[in-house]
Amino acid sequence: MTTPDLHLRRSPLRSALLKAGAKWEALGDIAVSAGLGNEEAARHLAITDLSPLPRLGFKGRETIPAMQKRGVTLEPTPNRAFRQPDGGLCLVLAASEVILLSPLGGDGGRLKELHDSWSLEAGERTYPLLRNDSHAWFAITGAKASDLFAKICGVDLRLSRFPDLSIAQTSVAKLSAIVTRADIGGTPAFHILADSASSLYFFDCLIDAAQEFGSSVACLDVLRSLESG
Amino acid sequence: MKIVNCPLNGPRNISEFVWGGEVKPMPDPAKATDREWTEYLFLEENLAGDITEWWLHAPTNYWFIARRNTITDQFLETMTYDAFLARQPLASAVIPSGEAEPAAKPVTGGGDTGATSA
Numbered sequence: 265m266t267t268p269d270l271h272l273r274r275s276p277l278r279s280a281l282l283k284a285g286a287k288w289e290a291l292g293d294i295a296v297s298a299g300l301g302n303e304e305a306a307r308h309l310a311i312t313d314l315s316p317l318p319r320l321g322f323k324g325r326e327t328i329p330a331m332q333k334r335g336v337t338l339e340p341t342p343n344r345a346f347r348q349p350d351g352g353l354c355l356v357l358a359a360s361e362v363i364l365l366s367p368l369g370g371d372g373g374r375l376k377e378l379h380d381s382w383s384l385e386a387g388e389r390t391y392p393l394l395r396n397d398s399h400a401w402f403a404i405t406g407a408k409a410s411d412l413f414a415k416i417c418g419v420d421l422r423l424s425r426f427p428d429l430s431i432a433q434t435s436v437a438k439l440s441a442i443v444t445r446a447d448i449g450g451t452p453a454f455h456i457l458a459d460s461a462s463s464l465y466f467f468d469c470l471i472d473a474a475q476e477f478g479s480s481v482a483c484l485d486v487l488r489s490l491e492s493g
Numbered sequence: 494m495k496i497v498n499c500p501l502n503g504p505r506n507i508s509e510f511v512w513g514g515e516v517k518p519m520p521d522p523a524k525a526t527d528r529e530w531t532e533y534l535f536l537e538e539n540l541a542g543d544i545t546e547w548w549l550h551a552p553t554n555y556w557f558i559a560r561r562n563t564i565t566d567q568f569l570e571t572m573t574y575d576a577f578l579a580r581q582p583l584a585s586a587v588i589p590s591g592e593a594e595p596a597a598k599p600v601t602g603g604g605d606t607g608a609t610s611a
């Protein structure tokens with residue numbers, strides 16, 4: 265076991281997760297919360313902090329062909345997510361912007377390679393954006409997830425209207441957010457990327473909105489269990 | 494809540510949008526007089542009727558064009574900047590000659606939608 269203070273990077277939610285009773289495991293240079301929630305709760309309604317996991321953005325007019333050239337699975341369809349062979353996700357936000365999310369296993373090797381192999385001198389009209397620093401990453405899982413969103417988001421995110429791999433870039437709890445549905449092992453799952461500096465406020469809003477449905481805070485291990493079935 | 498149809502993101506609450514001013518040609522900054530530049534930056538026609546404006550979808554930082562009636566405050570239609578340009582008989586009426594991108598606002602993205610996000 266470890267603590268967030270022993271690592272160079274820390275999740276912006278560490279204080280809230282400590283209060284929730286989190287234990288900690290090392291994941292590269294960061295501590296990730298553990299010992300929270302269980303599979304049954306995650307299938308009902310659970311909120312998980314995925315902020316310690318690697319993520320990377322690219323932006324620029326040639327972003328889509330540049331990603332295709334690098335072997336990223338995607339199509340030029342805005343507001344659509346694409347599952348990668350390693351289990352990660354590629355979010356196509358616009359014709360000129362993508363965000364790549366690492367698999368739940370937390371292996372950031374592929375993203376690091378994409379970042380490190382980019383060079384200004386190549387003259388490609390795409391450039392990397394360090395989304396680890398700008399956006400916190402939450403997962404809302406379970407059958408009641410869309411009921412939670414109905415209280416804090418104006419977009420219709422019911423499972424029948426917002427199918428798997430849809431993206432909505434909208435306002436959630438008055439905060440700009442990227443909401444992506446990417447089910448985990450058959451359990452409805454919504455990934456939210458939102459301003460990391462406001463993440464404690466956002467986490468409070470999610471907890472408050474979810475309370476009436478009987479929610480819980482979960483951890484990465486639980487989502488990994490859902491994924492492996 | 495008023496609903497605006499964003500060309501990139503679809504129907505959204507008006508609270509997600511920011512008004513960006515009327516669409517108007519940008520004078521050459523190197524040649525414009527102080528008065529011309531001030532008029533361009535700060536003064537609006539304020540027509541009563543149908544006008545063409547810039548609007549921003551804030552969560553995606555996506556600029557687009559809307560036609561709005563200032564008497565009824567109804568959005569008549571919204572479109573990408575590319576679609577707006579395609580309608581203009583003379584593109585130079587909106588952007589200075591030789592400019593590939595709009596002068597008044599940062600062009601958004603590229604490709605089919607001309608879209609970008611924050």
